[in-house]
Amino acid sequence: xxxxxxxxxxxxxxxxxxxxxxxxxxxxxxxxxxxxxxxxxxxxxxxxxxxxxxxxxxxxxxxxxxxxxxxxxxxxxxxxxxxxxxxxxxxxxxxxxxxxxxxxxxxxxxxxxxxxxxxxxxxxxxxxxxxxxxxxxxxxxxxxxxxxxxxxxxxxxxxxxxxxxxxxxxxxxxxxxxxxxxxxxxxxxxxxxxxxxxxxxxxxxxxxxxxxxxxxxxxxxxxxxxxxxxxxxxxxxxxxxxxxxxxxxxxxxxxxxxxxxxxxxxxxxxxxxxxxxxxxxx
Numbered sequence: 577x578x579x580x581x582x583x584x585x586x587x588x589x590x591x592x593x594x595x596x597x598x599x600x601x602x603x604x605x606x607x608x609x610x611x612x613x614x615x616x617x618x619x620x621x622x623x624x625x626x627x628x629x630x631x632x633x634x635x636x637x638x639x640x641x642x643x644x645x646x647x648x649x650x651x652x653x654x655x656x657x658x659x660x661x662x663x664x665x666x667x668x669x670x671x672x673x674x675x676x677x678x679x680x681x682x683x684x685x686x687x688x689x690x691x692x693x694x695x696x697x698x699x700x701x702x703x704x705x706x707x708x709x710x711x712x713x714x715x716x717x718x719x720x721x722x723x724x725x726x727x728x729x730x731x732x733x734x735x736x737x738x739x740x741x742x743x744x745x746x747x748x749x750x751x752x753x754x755x756x757x758x759x760x761x762x763x764x765x766x767x768x769x770x771x772x773x774x775x776x777x778x779x780x781x782x783x784x785x786x787x788x789x790x791x792x793x794x795x796x797x798x799x800x801x802x803x804x805x806x807x808x809x810x811x812x813x814x815x816x817x818x819x820x821x822x823x824x825x826x827x828x829x830x831x832x833x834x835x836x837x838x839x840x841x842x843x844x845x846x847x848x849x850x851x852x853x854x855x856x857x858x
Contacts, residue, residue: 580604583627583677585726588734590648596635597723597735601682601714601747602628606770608724609738610777620773622766622826626678630717630739631708636686636701646706655679665707666698683708684717713750713798717743720785741778742786745771745850746798749805752817756809761820768821771810775846786850803851810847811856813840 584600591598600608603624610621635641649655655668655677668679683699686692693700699708720740725733739747748770755764778786793799810817818840821827828836848855 579675579677580624580627581726582728583679584608584736585728585731585734586653587627587629587649587679588726588736589728589731590652591645592734594641594644594648596641596645597737599630599632599717599721599737599739600627601630601717601739601744602626602680603766603770604628605738606744606748606774608736609722609741609744610773613777620776622769622773625675626680628680628682630682630684630711630714631701632718633684633686636683636692636699636708637689639691642692642701642706646702649679649706665700665705666709681706681708682711682714684714685710685712711747713746713802714743715796715798716789716793719743720789740785740789741774741782742789742850744774745786745847746802748774749802749809752820753805753809756816756820761823765820765824768817769824769827771817771847772821772840772843775843775850778846783850790852803853806847806851807853810844811853813837813844818844 584598584604587598603622604627607621607624631645635645649668653670655670657665658667658669658678661667666681668681670677681701683701686699693703694710697710699710701708717739720742721737722740724736724738726736727733738744748767752764752767752771755761755767790799809815812818813822822833822836822840828839831839845855
């Protein structure tokens with residue numbers, strides 16, 4: 577995990593002077609949100625190899641900001657657009673020692689940004705140079721986000737942000753459904769693991785904050801779809817979502833299937849309660 581954390585610190589060191597605390601999503605966002613949690617030391621958090629950088633509304637609307645972000649990523653940090661994916665301007669990589677560093681740029685749905693075009697699932701931030709993968713479920717990305725300070729001997733203190741636990745859960749629920757629909761069970765298992773980790777590591781304050789968030793946005797299609805995913809895909813330990821987790825070889829391999837099912841049962845109850853889903857009847 578040391579290499580990816582150093583990559584995050586380098587990114588923050590390049591973007592902080594622009595008045596930007598990079599918003600880190602995906603599996604790495606889950607790790608950064610909870611890595612200081614004592615329970616997380618037991619191996620609940622998985623290691624990722626790439627950064628999902630979510631741009632915010634302010635960063636997208638300001639053309640000068642978009643240009644500065646692109647220059648920081650490609651000139652200062654040396655990332656290059658991935659040549660193995662044709663026409664994909666939101667995925668970047670740079671070679672460093674034996675471990676390539678990967679960076680994906682994501683965008684919430686934003687309208688009215690001058691010089692920005694939306695084509696399919698991409699937001700063209702700078703034509704032929706930098707796009708963002710359009711992420712509709714990130715429409716509330718900045719609400720309840722957490723500021724985290726990281727320290728490096730050469731960089732000193734740098735600041736990043738990570739989404740709230742509820743936003744992380746929403747992202748992962750959507751991602752799980754998407755990977756299952758694409759018939760990619762291995763990636764789906766990774767998202768199921770993250771859902772389990774989030775719902776296990778949250779505390780009472782996180783829950784209360786999440787309930788306020790869900791109440792505020794109760795009429796949002798994003799919240800409604802998230803609730804439907806929980807209701808249809810994660811209702812019991814024998815449903816598609818939790819079976820994907822139980823089938824993961826790294827999920828408590830030293831424990832019996834009965835004990836693993838009990839662990840999943842507790843997580844299932846917490847997830848249903850979080851999204852206000854009633855226990856299914858037998």
